[in-house]
Amino acid sequence: MRILIVEDESAISGFLKEGLEEEGFAVDVADNGRKGLELALDFADEYDVMLLDWMLPGVSGIEICRNVRKVNQQVPIIFLTAKDTVDDTIFGLETGANDYLKKPFAFEELLARIRVLMRNKTGEQSxxxxxxxxxxxxxxxxxxxxxxxxxxxxxxxxxxxxxxxxxxxxxxxxxxxxxxxxxxxxxxxxxxxxxxxxxxxxxxxxxxxxxxxxxxxxxxxxx
CATH class of the missing domain: 1.10.10.10 (Winged helix-like DNA-binding domain superfamily/Winged helix DNA-binding domain)
Incomplete structure (x- = not known):
């Protein structure tokens, strides 16, 4: 299964990539919004999940999410962000994200959310x-x-x-x-x-x- 990570903090993206690959996922990483948007649109139908940071150089995670939703309504999107107000959460979900995880977070929780979204997407059992x-x-x-x-x-x-x-x-x-x-x-x-x-x-x-x-x-x- 294939995941896109768009995150400008290399320590976070590196940790997530290593952990997800250990769980058997193929992982692409973009360290800025422009590269992330390009990958997200070029391979929107290939990704099983997208993990987007909110605040990114070049193009925000919000803009990536909006553009992806114009071409693909099915791919699960999770925001990973330090923003923590109720209004921020609602705004992110209304933009088209399926889930919202506040930093810092436990990798096990992220993994569980990814698996739930993938099951919901495919409609298949585990x-x-x-x-x-x-x-x-x-x-x-x-x-x-x-x-x-x-x-x-x-x-x-x-x-x-x-x-x-x-x-x-x-x-x-x-x-x-x-x-x-x-x-x-x-x-x-x-x-x-x-x-x-x-x-x-x-x-x-x-x-x-x-x-x-x-x-x-x-x-x-x-x-």
């Missing part, structure tokens, strides 16, 4: 099942036949992407954007390596793999 495999996004667990399967963050994110799009082909370019945060075609052999590792961990001997290859296109999971 629990997925295919065959004998069950994935619990909130608990960050994958279970097969009652036994936990240990996955790396990238493996977990890749499986989550495939399950969230069950029955649909996930193109290689989209996988690179969502999981590895690469916005252009390059050597995508890394995807094959991770798919093979996932198959070894998820599939039992003499069992057909749940992950199917669509040659030259990408991968798909079906019931």
């Amino acid at each position: 629990l997925f099942k295919v065959g004998t495999i069950q994935m619990d996004i909130d608990a960050h667990q994958v279970i097969k036949n009652g036994k936990q399967i240990i996955l790396t963050q990238k493996e977990f994110g890749l499986l989550e992407l495939l399950l969230r799009n069950k029955g649909k082909v996930c193109r290689r370019s989209r996988i690179m954007e969502k999981i590895w945060d690469i916005h252009f075609d390059k050597d995508t052999a890394v995807i094959d390596v991770f798919i093979n590792t996932l198959r070894k961990k998820l599939d039992t001997e003499n069992e057909e793999s749940i992950i199917k290859t669509i040659r030259g296109v990408g991968y798909i999971i079906n019931d």
Whole structure:
């Protein structure tokens, strides 16, 4: 899953980027409003969540939010700001934000809010099942036949992407954007390596793999 952070304080953006990547997100960071606006508009349909500081050099978070809402009404937006009055909160939400978190805040609270907004956006549950495999996004667990399967963050994110799009082909370019945060075609052999590792961990001997290859296109999971 992919997140945009627009924050001019490098200590904050660096901390958030590291924490979110550890949770399996691909993260883009902009340190000023103009760059943030450019990324937000160019990839509005690709981001699962946007985290916007209110006070930014160049273009404010409010203006970014307003412009995004002209082209995309669905992407969740959270304001991260030191502004703390009721009027500020109301103004930010009326501008088009979905949530508002006052600085300083606990990373665990931000993560919980991100997950809630993503569930609300997709309308999907946090629990997925295919065959004998069950994935619990909130608990960050994958279970097969009652036994936990240990996955790396990238493996977990890749499986989550495939399950969230069950029955649909996930193109290689989209996988690179969502999981590895690469916005252009390059050597995508890394995807094959991770798919093979996932198959070894998820599939039992003499069992057909749940992950199917669509040659030259990408991968798909079906019931």
